[in-house]
Amino acid sequence: MVYLALPPESIKDAPKQSFGHAYMTYRISNTGRLLRANTTAEYKGGLMYIDDNGAITGSGFLPGEIVRECMAHGFSGVVLDLSPGFPQDAALSISAVCVKHKLSVYVPPHFAHCPNSIVMLSTGISVGSLNGKLTSGIRQYGPDRVAVMLDYVRRDYTLPAKEENVQELTDSQLNALITKYRSPSFFSKELCTYYFTYRTANKAHLVLYDNAVSMKRKSALSESLGIKHTFMFYPHVKDILDRIFAK
Structure with a gap:
């Protein structure tokens, strides 16, 4: 059900x-x-x-x-x-x-x-x-x-990807990141979700989205x-x- x-x-x-x-x-x-x-x-x-x-x-x-x-x-x-x-x-x-x-x-x-x-x-x-x-x-x-x-899921993790390093994203925020950084997306068979990465200043980010x-x-x-x-x-x-x- x-x-x-x-x-x-x-x-x-x-x-x-x-x-x-x-x-x-x-x-x-x-x-x-x-x-x-x-x-x-x-x-x-x-x-x-x-x-x-x-x-x-x-x-x-x-x-x-x-x-x-x-x-x-x-x-x-x-x-x-x-x-x-x-x-x-x-x-x-x-x-x-x-x-x-x-x-x-x-x-x-x-x-x-x-x-x-x-x-x-x-x-x-x-x-x-x-x-x-x-x-x-x-x-x-x-x-x-x-x-x-x-x-x-719509989450932006500051690496390492821990729960205290996460920001929940709205659809508009996710689309803005995709447009701004133009990072290719991949499907993770392990997580069963899509992801891409980007960098800001000295920080690396992992974005997961469904x-x-x-x-x-x-x-x-x-x-x-x-x-x-x-x-x-x-x-x-x-x-x-x-x-x-x-x-």
């Missing part, structure tokens, strides 16, 4: 056929309560998508609030896109109550210890091999406990490894969605 992660402004125009929907309309407040975005869009079924602001002061009401919201909207599961600073005991409690009510639970790798959860692995890497990362995840968690977030071709290859790799759950952030791919999944 391919899920489109939908912020409130994208719900109305998202395709209804062939894709599941994960509604990014929920957040956990600093006081440990469930918040819902103010939107006029109606939605039923699919997944509830929740993020947070980090540490919270309480969480006793959260599991019940989440389950009730799932029942009200017919959600089949919950994506817990929680930051590393979110309390471990709260994450475990939410996951346990959701599983008890037969709801699927998707978590980032730092909450993989939540029982019966499905671990979401990002395809946005700058070193190593995407095939190796996904294969390692399957080996570590089991084939039925792995989902993939197909990240639509398009319909690389996203299609990432999707095909995930499918070839038997991964059954795939997510994409709809605003990033809405203009190329038909090309990603063209037969």
Whole structure:
């Protein structure tokens, strides 16, 4: 199943056929309560998508609030896109109550210890091999406990390519760099994305970026490894969605 992660402004125009929907309309407040975005869009079924602001002061009401919201909207599961600073005991409690009510639970790798959860692995890497990362995840968690977030990458790394040396780019910023430096682009089979390099003053840069071709290859790799759950952030791919999944 391919899920489109939908912020409130994208719900109305998202395709209804062939894709599941994960509604990014929920957040956990600093006081440990469930918040819902103010939107006029109606939605039923699919997944509830929740993020947070980090540490919270309480969480006793959260599991019940989440389950009730799932029942009200017919959600089949919950994506817990929680930051590393979110309390471990709260994450475990939410996951346990959701599983008890037969709801699927998707978590980032730092909450993989939540029982019966499905671990979401990002395809946005700058070193190593995407095939190796996904294969390692399957080996570590089991084939039925792995989902993939197909990240639509636009990143400018100051070498060496470490996460603290990265700038996220907009489409216009990426196009400006391509136009200014006229560097040839190459496809990396290991990273499963396109890249080019350029220099400014005494610094070397590596730019990674995706398009319909690389996203299609990432999707095909995930499918070839038997991964059954795939997510994409709809605003990033809405203009190329038909090309990603063209037969």
